[in-house]
Structures are given as structure tokens and as C-alpha cells.
Amino acid sequence: MRARHFAVWTLLVLAACAAAPGAGDSSQTEEALRASFRARGQAGLDRLQQTPLQRACSLAPGQDPPGEVRKRLEQDALERVQFPPDEHWLGDWRRGEKIAQSGVGLQFSDPPDGARGGNCYACHQLSGSEIAFGTIGPSLYRYRERAERNPDGVRRTWIRIWNAHAFNACSTMPRFGDAGILTADQIRDLMALLLDPQSPVNR
Amino acid sequence: MHRLGLAWLLLAMLGSGARADDPFASYRELFGDDNPAELAVAKGQELWAAPRGPQGVSLAACDLGLGPGVVAGAYAALPRYFADAGAVMDLESRLLHCMVTIQGFSRDELAAHAFSERGASQTDLEILVAYVASQSRGAPVDVPQSVREERESYARGRRLFYRRSGPYDFACASCHSLDHRRIRLQELPNLTGEEGARSAFTHWPAYRISQGAVRTMQWRMADCVRQQRLPELVLGSQASVDLITYLGVLARGGAMDAPSLRR
Numbered sequence: 001m002r003a004r005h006f007a008v009w010t011l012l013v014l015a016a017c018a019a020a021p022g023a024g025d026s027s028q029t030e031e032a033l034r035a036s037f038r039a040r041g042q043a044g045l046d047r048l049q050q051t052p053l054q055r056a057c058s059l060a061p062g063q064d065p066p067g068e069v070r071k072r073l074e075q076d077a078l079e080r081v082q083f084p085p086d087e088h089w090l091g092d093w094r095r096g097e098k099i100a101q102s103g104v105g106l107q108f109s110d111p112p113d114g115a116r117g118g119n120c121y122a123c124h125q126l127s128g129s130e131i132a133f134g135t136i137g138p139s140l141y142r143y144r145e146r147a148e149r150n151p152d153g154v155r156r157t158w159i160r161i162w163n164a165h166a167f168n169a170c171s172t173m174p175r176f177g178d179a180g181i182l183t184a185d186q187i188r189d190l191m192a193l194l195l196d197p198q199s200p201v202n203r
Numbered sequence: 204m205h206r207l208g209l210a211w212l213l214l215a216m217l218g219s220g221a222r223a224d225d226p227f228a229s230y231r232e233l234f235g236d237d238n239p240a241e242l243a244v245a246k247g248q249e250l251w252a253a254p255r256g257p258q259g260v261s262l263a264a265c266d267l268g269l270g271p272g273v274v275a276g277a278y279a280a281l282p283r284y285f286a287d288a289g290a291v292m293d294l295e296s297r298l299l300h301c302m303v304t305i306q307g308f309s310r311d312e313l314a315a316h317a318f319s320e321r322g323a324s325q326t327d328l329e330i331l332v333a334y335v336a337s338q339s340r341g342a343p344v345d346v347p348q349s350v351r352e353e354r355e356s357y358a359r360g361r362r363l364f365y366r367r368s369g370p371y372d373f374a375c376a377s378c379h380s381l382d383h384r385r386i387r388l389q390e391l392p393n394l395t396g397e398e399g400a401r402s403a404f405t406h407w408p409a410y411r412i413s414q415g416a417v418r419t420m421q422w423r424m425a426d427c428v429r430q431q432r433l434p435e436l437v438l439g440s441q442a443s444v445d446l447i448t449y450l451g452v453l454a455r456g457g458a459m460d461a462p463s464l465r466r
Contacts, residue, residue: 028355029362036442040435047369047433054367058374061395106370106432122386134386136378174371181370 041108053077057170070169077165080178081158089154089191096193097200099186100126106181118182118190123173126193127200137173143194144202157194161187240333240410240462243325243417247334250327256306265301267294267335278339279459282448284352291356293447295421296439298331317438318422325417332408332419339459344404346451353448360449363442364394373431375446389466394450401457404450409465417462420447 039045050058053073056065065073102117104110120126125139133139147153159166162177176182182190193199251262251274267277268285282293288300295317302308317328325333348354367374378386379394393399407420418426424443428436436443 026362029359029366032359032441032445033363033366036437036440037434038437043369043432043434045434050366050368054372057372058362058366060361060365060376061380107429108435109429132387134384134389136381136384136386136391172372172377174373179370179372 042106042110042112043108053165065169073169074166077163077169077175077178078159081162081166082177082184083155083158084184084188089158089188090195091185091188091190091192093189093192093196093199093201095186096189096191097127099182099189100193101130115186116181118176118186120190128203129200140194140201142202144197144199147195154191154195157191158187161190238410238462238464239415240408240417240464241337243330243333243410244337244462245334246325247330247332247337250331251334256302256308258305258307260306262301262305262331264305265298267297274335274338276339276342278336278461279342280345280347282353282356282444282451283347284350291352291444291448293420293439293444294332294335295328295419296444298328298335299439302327314438318419319416321414321416329408329417329419333417333462336408336459336461340461342459344401344451344454344457344459346448346455348452356445356448357452359441360445360447363446364449369432371432373433375427375431377431394453397453397456400450400453404454405457405460406463406465408461409463411465413466418465 033048034045037045037048053076056069056073059065064070099118100120102115103119103122104114105116105119110116120140121130121133123134123137125133125135125141126143128141143157147157150156156167160173161182163175164171164173165175174181177184177187193201196202254261263272265271266285266287267274268280268283269275269277278294281297282291284291285297285300290296292300299310299313299317302313303310313328316326319326319329348357364375364379367377375394378384378391379399382393382399384391384393392403394403407423408417410416411418421438421443424446425436425438
């Protein structure tokens with residue numbers, strides 16, 4: 001594990017050096033960053049620290065991490081996924097819809113204790129009746145039809161919500177399970193929203 | 204009333220497909236010359252010339268980059284390096300600097316109340332920003348890269364733009380690196396290229412219809428960062444100035460058109 005991270009690091013440092021020689025090197029940027037923020041509410045300065053994954057995926061377009069690094073990041077992400085112990089994949093799509101609608105959670109302006117939302121509609125189309133959907137991520141309308149085409153579709157859906165980096169090293173989607181944003185029960189409810197035939201996503 | 208009207212208009216626009224890339228365009232047209240920001244501009248003009256603060260002097264001696272007291276065209280060429288402060292400064296950093304060094308105000312007190320609360324009247328900083336920005340209307344963006352400090356600011360800003368961190372792994376680039384994407388119904392400018400950077404940079408400060416207030420570029424940066432789930436971006440901090448420098452350099456050549464009217 002340690003050796004693997006070291007290898008990822010080395011490649012990244014090399015890439016960074018090649019990309020931006022001279023002014024604005026990464027140490028200068030990091031120093032400026034630390035002095036520019038103030039802890040507020042639930043958002044402490046620890047949030048500025050980067051994980052190896054975040055660091056690897058902070059490069060400008062055209063400087064994507066090399067294929068070998070991407071493969072390792074995906075493998076790491078996959079190994080960290082926690083599956084529901086009893087293969088109980090689907091919760092309640094009605095609760096799932098509420099979770100998908102809510103953008104509350106983890107901003108310093110949010111209550112620190114309340115339930116968090118997944119804010120799925122910020123980036124995805126889901127139910128056919130909700131027209132205020134974002135387009136950063138693909139449309140998930142009629143998602144069940146697509147999932148059914150893959151014999152592993154249900155499990156893969158869980159993995160995507162838990163940690164999308166398992167399939168796409170530098171995915172822009174938050175790691176809803178891996179980063180502890182949503183609980184396993186909430187993810188079950190989102191699974192139902194996507195996969196239950198009665199859900200407005202599929203009707 | 205505004206909210207309802209806006210929602211209705213939005214639906215109509217989406218339905219007709221007209222100007223789907225900017226459903227707020229016709230809302231802006233309805234306002235025409237009646238951008239409520241003009242009130243802040245007028246107040247800011249008075250404030251700029253009024254003797255104020257413990258020193259009881261106006262901002263006539265404040266150098267925004269084009270010489271003491273020169274306001275016309277200054278905003279289009281900020282951020283820039285100021286030798287008297289030894290730092291690259293954006294408009295808001297520079298105004299704070301002038302209000303402290305020339306008028307004798309307390310920096311901490313100014314910074315603590317830099318942005319107006321919802322429903323409260325605009326702060327001195329906000330109306331000064333509105334006024335100074337209005338005096339660059341039509342001027343081409345000309346954020347300089349003449350000295351080492353300015354080039355370093357751009358390089359750091361660019362790096363920060365792509366830097367992912369926090370519980371959601373977000374960078375500015377997570378939402379602002381593709382064309383024609385939206386969060387919910389809000390169109391997102393692609394800030395990796397000239398066109399998107401121009402459309403963003405030339406329109407701030409802006410009167411935000413949803414907030415009923417003029418909001419500044421520093422506010423815009425800080426509120427994006429809040430939604431990234433990061434801690435609070437400090438007003439006038441190095442990172443805030445660097446991000447604005449990155450955007451401004453990318454936007455060079457665009458025509459300033461602020462304060463504008465935004466959702």
C-alpha cells in the first residue's frame with residue numbers, strides 16, 4: 001500500500017515538474033492556500049489537505065495522470081467499497097427522491113448534525129417530472145433499462161454511488177459512501193430511486 | 204413576486220427554446236437601464252469623494268493602478284502589482300488598503316462587515332466597488348502580467364483552479380471546465396477558456412436578483428468556495444486574489460460591462 005502510494009507520488013511529482021517550471025510551483029501555491037482560509041463551522045482547515053487521489057486528479061486538461069496511475073487509483077477505490085452485508089440493495093425510492101433533491105450537508109453554512117442530501121439533481125436528470133436538473137453528469141432518466149443490460153448492473157450502481165473513482169479514476173462525482181457523505185441506508189434509498197420499477201425515474 | 208415571475212419566465216424560455224443558453228437574458232432586457240445596481244453606483248461615487256474615517260479625508264489620493272484618484276478604466280486592469288504594498292491586489296484588496304492607509308479605518312472592522320447581510324443595506328465596500336467598476340464599462344480587460352509577482356499570481360491561481368480537496372473532492376474545475384453545463388437550471392461558465400472567462404469576469408460585480416443586492420467578485424469567489432465544502436476564503440487573501448488574477452488574465456480583451464444583472 002505504502003509502496004503503491006510512493007509510486008503514484010513519484011509519477012505525480014514528475015508530471016508537475018514537467019508541466020509548470022518556475023513561477024507558481026506547487027509549494028508556493030500550497031503556502032498561499034494555507035494562509036488564505038479560516039476555519040468556520042464544521043469546515044476546518046484540515047479540508048484543505050489533499051488525499052493522494054485528490055492530488056492525482058488536480059491536473060489541468062491534457063495533463064491527466066498516466067494510465068498506470070489511473071488504473072491504481074481505480075483499483076484502490078474498488079478495494080475500499082463496502083457492500084451491504086445481506087445483499088439488501090434497494091431501500092425506499094420515496095426517501096431516495098428526497099435525498100436526491102436535498103443539497104444540504106457539509107457546507108459551513110449547513111447545520112452540522114442534520115441529515116445530509118445527495119444533491120443528485122444538481123448534476124443529473126433523474127425523475128421525468130423534475131425539470132430543474134443539472135447537466136454536469138449524464139442523465140439517469142430510465143436508468144433501470146440501462147442497468148438491466150449489464151448482468152452486474154445492480155452491484156456496479158452501488159459502486160458508482162459509493163466511490164465513482166472505481167470506474168473512472170478522476171471522476172468529478174463525490175464519493176458518497178467512501179467519504180462518509182451519505183449512510184449505507186441512504187444509498188439503499190438512492191439505489192431504489194434508480195432501480196425500482198415504481199420509481200419516477202423509471203415510470 | 205420577483206421569484207414567481209422569474210420562474211414563469213424561465214419555463215417560458217425553456218419551453219420556447221429561445222436563448223436556452225441564457226434564459227436570464229430577456230429578464231435582463233425587461234430591466235433595461237433599470238439595473239438596481241445604479242443606485243449603488245451613485246452612492247459609491249459620493250462616498251469616494253467624501254471626507255471620511257479618522258483622518259477625515261476622501262479617497263482622492265487612492266491609487267487604483269492608474270495614478271492617485273484615477274478611477275476611469277482602473278477596474279479593467281485589476282488585479283495588478285502595487286509597489287507601495289509589495290503585493291498583487293484586486294479592487295477590493297486595494298480599496299481596503301486605501302481606506303486603512305489613507306482614511307485611517309480599521310482593517311479588521313472593515314473586513315468583518317465587508318459584505319451586506321441578506322436584506323440589509325449595502326456596505327461601503329460594496330458601493331465603492333459598484334462605482335469603480337462602473338467607470339470601466341466598455342473598457343477592454345487588461346489585467347497585466349508585466350512583473351514577476353503578477354505572473355506568479357496567475358500561475359498559482361491556475362493551479363488552485365484545478366486543485367481538488369475537501370469532503371466532496373471539488374475543485375473550481377469540477378463545475379467550470381466544460382461548455383454549456385448547468386447546476387440545476389443555473390448555466391455554468393467554462394472558466395478554462397477565453398469565452399467563459401470573459402463572460403464571468405466582465406459581469407462582476409453584479410446585482411443579484413435572487414439576493415436583492417450588489418455582490419462583488421470577492422463575494423463570488425468566497426461563495427463558490429463555500430459550496431465546494433471548503434473553509435472560509437478570507438477576503439483579500441492571496442488565494443482569492445490569485446483566482447481573480449487567473450480569471451482576469453484569461454478574460455483579457457473582453458469588454459467590461461459591470462455592474463451587471465444576474466439571477
